[in-house]
Amino acid sequence: MQIEAEQAFTLEFPGTPASALIFLRDPARSLAGVRFLRDLHVSGPEVRAVLVVNVPMLGETLLPLHSRLMYTPQGARLEAQPVEGERAWIELSGEGQAEGTLLSYHFRFTAHIEMPSAEKWGGAAFEKMVRASAGRTLARLARELPESIGRSL
Numbered sequence: 001m002q003i004e005a006e007q008a009f010t011l012e013f014p015g016t017p018a019s020a021l022i023f024l025r026d027p028a029r030s031l032a033g034v035r036f037l038r039d040l041h042v043s044g045p046e047v048r049a050v051l052v053v054n055v056p057m058l059g060e061t062l063l064p065l066h067s068r069l070m071y072t073p074q075g076a077r078l079e080a081q082p083v084e085g086e087r088a089w090i091e092l093s094g095e096g097q098a099e100g101t102l103l104s105y106h107f108r109f110t111a112h113i114e115m116p117s118a119e120k121w122g123g124a125a126f127e128k129m130v131r132a133s134a135g136r137t138l139a140r141l142a143r144e145l146p147e148s149i150g151r152s153l
Helices: 017-024 121-152
Strands: 002-012 037-043 046-055 059-072 075-080 088-099 102-113
Touching: 002 121, 017 075, 017 088, 017 102, 046 088, 046 121, 075 102, 102 121
Parallel strands: 059 088
Antiparallel strands: 002 102, 037 046, 046 059, 059 075, 075 088, 088 102
16 A cells, blocks of 8 residues: 655745755754654665654554655755565655755655455455545645754754
């Protein structure tokens, strides 16, 4: 099962254009205020973390993520990398651009959740409930992202 959410937003950086670009290219700093991320590790271009979501009927679910940071002329791009050996994981991709001190972001979350095959009606109904609940949860997290990154400014 795959569930997607996207978020695009802009923030005003409270400093110089040069420091805005540095902030945008530093995920350890710019994602530090994102409460639903745990164990954020940045090593060179590699970004790893665990996305924590509470999914009704499943409880707290930990979704590991792995992205690669690539610099662009006006900012940076996160390219989602596969996470092997997990039944549930998240792809985080996105792009950020600095235009002076205005930071523009566009993020895409794709949750991958392996579920047993829904061969009977009850299984299909459960899968539908999980999909709807997880979709709402992921959309809520995407909506919280602007405020979360704003805390890091």
